[in-house]
Amino acid sequence: MAEINLHTDSVRSLNEALQGAASGDKFSINNTRGKHAVSVGLTTAVNVEINGHVGYYCAGMNQQANITIKGNAGPGLAENMMSGKVHVTGNASQYAGATAHGGLLIIEGDASSRCGISMKGVNIVVGGNIGHMSAFMAQSGCLVVCGDAGDALGDSIYEARLYVRGHVASLGTDCIEKEMRAEHTEQLESLLQLSGMNHNVNEFRRYGSARKLYNFDIDQVDAY
Amino acid sequence: MCGIVGLFIKNPVLESQLGALVAPMLSEMTERGPDSAGIAVYRDPHESGCKVTVLTEGLDFDWDALESAIKAVFALSKISVIHNQAVLFVDAPISDVQHWLDRNYPELSITSAGTNIEIFKGKGDPLDFIEKFDIKSMSGTHALGHTRMATESAITTEHSHPFSTGQDLCLVHNGSLSNHNRLRETLRRRGVQFKTDNDTEVAAGYLSWRLSEGDDLEQALNHAIDDLDGFYTFAIGTKDGFAVMRDPIGCKPAIMAETDDWAAMASEYRAIATLPGAENARIWEPEPTQIYSWKRN
Amino acid sequence: MSKDNPALIESATFPRHVIAEIQRAASTGIYDIRGFGAKRKLPSFDDLVFLGASTSRYPLEGYREKCTTEVILGGRFAKNPIHLKTPITIAGMSFGSLSAQAKESLGRGATLAGTSTTTGDGGMTPEERGHSKTLVYQYLPSRYGMNPDDLRRADAIEIVLGQGAKPGGGGMLLGQKISPRVAQMRNLPEGIDQRSACRHPDWTGPDDLQIKIQELREITNWEKPIYVKVGATRVFYDVTLAVKSGADVVVVDGMQGGTAATQDVFIEHVGIPTLPAVRMAVEALVEMDMHRKVQLIVSGGIRSGADVAKALALGADAVAIGSAALIALGDQSPEYDEEYKALGSAAGFWDDYQDGKDPAGITTQDPELSKKLDPKIGGRRLANYLNVLTLELQTLARACGKSHVHNLEPEDMVALTMEAAAMAGVPLAGTNWIPGKGVF
Numbered sequence: 001m002a003e004i005n006l007h008t009d010s011v012r013s014l015n016e017a018l019q020g021a022a023s024g025d026k027f028s029i030n031n032t033r034g035k036h037a038v039s040v041g042l043t044t045a046v047n048v049e050i051n052g053h054v055g056y057y058c059a060g061m062n063q064q065a066n067i068t069i070k071g072n073a074g075p076g077l078a079e080n081m082m083s084g085k086v087h088v089t090g091n092a093s094q095y096a097g098a099t100a101h102g103g104l105l106i107i108e109g110d111a112s113s114r115c116g117i118s119m120k121g122v123n124i125v126v127g128g129n130i131g132h133m134s135a136f137m138a139q140s141g142c143l144v145v146c147g148d149a150g151d152a153l154g155d156s157i158y159e160a161r162l163y164v165r166g167h168v169a170s171l172g173t174d175c176i177e178k179e180m181r182a183e184h185t186e187q188l189e190s191l192l193q194l195s196g197m198n199h200n201v202n203e204f205r206r207y208g209s210a211r212k213l214y215n216f217d218i219d220q221v222d223a224y
Numbered sequence: 225m226c227g228i229v230g231l232f233i234k235n236p237v238l239e240s241q242l243g244a245l246v247a248p249m250l251s252e253m254t255e256r257g258p259d260s261a262g263i264a265v266y267r268d269p270h271e272s273g274c275k276v277t278v279l280t281e282g283l284d285f286d287w288d289a290l291e292s293a294i295k296a297v298f299a300l301s302k303i304s305v306i307h308n309q310a311v312l313f314v315d316a317p318i319s320d321v322q323h324w325l326d327r328n329y330p331e332l333s334i335t336s337a338g339t340n341i342e343i344f345k346g347k348g349d350p351l352d353f354i355e356k357f358d359i360k361s362m363s364g365t366h367a368l369g370h371t372r373m374a375t376e377s378a379i380t381t382e383h384s385h386p387f388s389t390g391q392d393l394c395l396v397h398n399g400s401l402s403n404h405n406r407l408r409e410t411l412r413r414r415g416v417q418f419k420t421d422n423d424t425e426v427a428a429g430y431l432s433w434r435l436s437e438g439d440d441l442e443q444a445l446n447h448a449i450d451d452l453d454g455f456y457t458f459a460i461g462t463k464d465g466f467a468v469m470r471d472p473i474g475c476k477p478a479i480m481a482e483t484d485d486w487a488a489m490a491s492e493y494r495a496i497a498t499l500p501g502a503e504n505a506r507i508w509e510p511e512p513t514q515i516y517s518w519k520r521n
Numbered sequence: 522m523s524k525d526n527p528a529l530i531e532s533a534t535f536p537r538h539v540i541a542e543i544q545r546a547a548s549t550g551i552y553d554i555r556g557f558g559a560k561r562k563l564p565s566f567d568d569l570v571f572l573g574a575s576t577s578r579y580p581l582e583g584y585r586e587k588c589t590t591e592v593i594l595g596g597r598f599a600k601n602p603i604h605l606k607t608p609i610t611i612a613g614m615s616f617g618s619l620s621a622q623a624k625e626s627l628g629r630g631a632t633l634a635g636t637s638t639t640t641g642d643g644g645m646t647p648e649e650r651g652h653s654k655t656l657v658y659q660y661l662p663s664r665y666g667m668n669p670d671d672l673r674r675a676d677a678i679e680i681v682l683g684q685g686a687k688p689g690g691g692g693m694l695l696g697q698k699i700s701p702r703v704a705q706m707r708n709l710p711e712g713i714d715q716r717s718a719c720r721h722p723d724w725t726g727p728d729d730l731q732i733k734i735q736e737l738r739e740i741t742n743w744e745k746p747i748y749v750k751v752g753a754t755r756v757f758y759d760v761t762l763a764v765k766s767g768a769d770v771v772v773v774d775g776m777q778g779g780t781a782a783t784q785d786v787f788i789e790h791v792g793i794p795t796l797p798a799v800r801m802a803v804e805a806l807v808e809m810d811m812h813r814k815v816q817l818i819v820s821g822g823i824r825s826g827a828d829v830a831k832a833l834a835l836g837a838d839a840v841a842i843g844s845a846a847l848i849a850l851g852d853q854s855p856e857y858d859e860e861y862k863a864l865g866s867a868a869g870f871w872d873d874y875q876d877g878k879d880p881a882g883i884t885t886q887d888p889e890l891s892k893k894l895d896p897k898i899g900g901r902r903l904a905n906y907l908n909v910l911t912l913e914l915q916t917l918a919r920a921c922g923k924s925h926v927h928n929l930e931p932e933d934m935v936a937l938t939m940e941a942a943a944m945a946g947v948p949l950a951g952t953n954w955i956p957g958k959g960v961f
Contacts, residue, residue: 015739034494036732041669041740057736061669076723095723099664112509117722120708139708214713218550225728256728475725
């Protein structure tokens with residue numbers, strides 16, 4: 001297990017070490033104190049343990065790496081992740097999982113506004129609540145929320161699937177509640193298991209696109 | 225764009241360290257705001273009169289002459305000069321002092337007035353500002369700080385935040401207003417005065433106008449949600465404490481933290497990370513349009 | 522006046538094309554979406570002329586008296602700056618708005634001429650990366666197709682805040698062009714009308730941009746130059762903030778800049794012309810003492826070597842061409858006039874890129890139409906055009922006595938109109954007067 005101390009080492013040297021590491025290598029990172037761009041652009045299945053709070057864009061564009069943050073994460077956590085796993089024990093700030101294409105993002109605490117904005121295939125599981133404008137223009141992937149969701153959930157959503165257990169403050173344009181069928185409960189069950197969230201699938205409701213805004217229609221003009 | 229920080233001391237034992245605690249917060253925000261910095265400190269109450277902070281753009285201002293001139297008219301307890309700024313402790317009503325200064329020393333900019341507040345601003349690298357004004361040795365009950373990356377108006381000391389909106393009141397702002405030009409004109413017609421073309425000064429002027437119309441701070445901030453357009457995280461300083469509010473869209477960052485000893489806010493967590501006990505603090509993000517405030521009893 | 526009936530007077534406020542537009546709006550209930558850039562007449566480089574050699578200023582001979590056109594972009598922070606043989610680059614245009622054959626043509630042509638191409642709002646295609654020796658990868662609000670592998674395969678990264686045709690607007694691609702391949706690349710259902718976001722999803726403001734640039738550099742090992750592109754609006758502040766956020770290169774796109782699909786009102790009524798935009802951008806750089814340290818690329822209506830020379834004379838380091846490149850490939854060609862007429866348009870007037878029915882095979886996803894553009898021929902044509910632009914640029918620069926095109930300066934020019942004099946900050950011909958000087 002390699003240890004990196006951000007009190008003495010630079011973020012640059014940290015990322016260089018992580019980006020050059022081999023699958024299976026283990027790293028422990030200390031003294032993060034809210035620094036930005038920690039552990040970004042990784043390309044191999046390394047295991048990274050981050051002890052402390054991080055700033056913006058932690059695990060940005062992650063590929064294959066398994067990253068755990070024992071603390072809170074700032075804005076843009078795992079933005080544009082392609083694959084791999086990112087797990088936060090605390091809370092995540094705005095834009096968590098923004099535009100991510102794949103992988104699994106687990107947030108044990110709360111996620112802030114715009115969680116999963118423009119998501120393109122990632123699976124995001126939040127143990128607590130999510131903030132307003134979450135899943136804005138969400139294209140594909142799943143967002144599972146064990147707590148409540150803020151205003152305008154799934155505004156202008158495409159084909160992403162949203163599962164919410166708690167209260168939804170309000171739904172965004174073209175986002176509606178949908179029927180939970182067998183394939184959905186299976187998918188949800190699997191995601192809950194993978195993220196270690198102990199909840200009954202029957203407590204969740206599914207939301208997705210009404211698909212009324214996919215092509216311009218003059219009669220929908222109020223929605224714009 | 226900018227970085228903003230705020231620190232409210234709950235445990236009186238830490239009041240002597242206010243500056244030592246705020247200085248690292250401000251320096252962490254230097255990258256976000258490299259052009260200038262400013263701080264509002266609440267300390268040394270002068271209940272028998274008022275404190276007025278003034279600023280001159282030039283460096284060879286004759287402070288001794290000012291002191292004599294003031295003493296001829298008012299009971300001046302103290303004048304404390306630091307660089308191109310000074311705090312005047314005067315035993316007289318604030319409006320009298322302000323009028324006198326406006327008439328006799330138009331070259332001085334009044335940056336704050338009240339019984340507790342002092343505002344200092346510095347053009348240039350925030351790290352230099354912290355050194356020059358010896359922020360680390362300041363004591364007090366609470367402070368708001370700001371580092372500036374100028375967007376649409378000039379970089380001058382006057383354009384730096386915090387802007388004082390009224391007695392013991394000040395505002396720091398991260399974001400950009402989009403309707404401040406017309407609003408400035410509207411407020412001017414209602415008697416509010418502006419010295420710069422800065423959007424934050426308009427927000428500050430708006431709040432003080434609302435307060436003069438009888439709003440309390442919370443009502444004024446709620447009115448602001450309707451009347452101010454743009455993206456903003458505001459931190460407002462009052463005589464007894466401070467308040468934080470974000471606009472409805474809530475894109476500009478803001479993070480808050482609290483322990484038994486202090487309550488703090490900042491644009492980025494790494495500014496809060498510098499505070500003692502930050503690792504175990506309650507940390508959260510303010511919800512848009514919600515007002516969060518702390519007050520001394 | 523109508524030539525049929527000389528007594529008829531057309532209204533300047535409601536000319537026939539405005540009448541047609543109002544009636545179209547009444548009939549369809551949707552705003553007019555089209556491609557191409559602002560069509561109305563604007564103060565432009567046409568209103569500036571060069572002061573060639575005279576008794577006091579000596580021209581260079583052609584050929585052996587060299588006039589160098591090489592330019593280096595992105596040396597401020599990047600380990601691997603971009604080296605170009607000519608300061609004329611190809612602007613960002615998406616695969617999706619353009620056919621794969623068009624993107625390949627652009628890559629081939631640019632490589633032959635020794636310059637770069639740029640991806641667009643749809644991601645990087647293998648054709649373009651394969652055929653373009655120097656490829657700038659756009660980083661847009663939509664993030665369609667964005668991935669770190671392509672980021673690392675790129676030679677530079679262009680963070681797009683906006684473009685000249687629609688500063689403040691996001692990308693748009695209508696259903697008829699969301700083909701299976703485009704849909705797959707953009708992760709969207711086929712056939713929908715795609716509207717991109719207008720703000721970046723995970724940052725707002727130059728203070729956050731600074732952190733985002735840091736992240737992108739960390740992911741790409743600080744190797745690639747980072748460009749920041751804005752549509753021309755508050756150019757002075759935007760350029761200043763781009764520099765403060767850490768950009769290596771700033772790209773400013775004037776309102777004449779083209780688009781694949783945007784509301785006509787947006788194209789014609791938002792943003793400022795390229796002419797004042799260049800001047801303001803250079804002023805911002807000079808004021809920060811960053812001119813030539815952070816390079817400036819300007820675009821929006823660059824058509825000839827004269828335009829390039831004038832942009833450089835005002836202080837730009839390079840230019841980008843979009844519409845002109847497509848025209849070089851065959852867009853608007855009279856050989857397709859019959860086809861354009863069948864679509865309700867005519868050669869030289871065609872702007873319905875959004876429909877995807879381009880007879881030249883350039884702005885279409887239709888497999889049959891796309892085949893009409895042979896990328897090898899297209900590449901040759903573009904390379905020819907780029908070489909002509911470069912030769913024209915050198916001719917004018919030599920006439921002004923310059924051994925490097927970057928030595929062209931504003932004082933080499935005068936203006937023919939007051940607007941151009943004020944906008945470009947050069948004197949009105951025959952006078953020493955620059956209108957508005959002292960206040961910009």
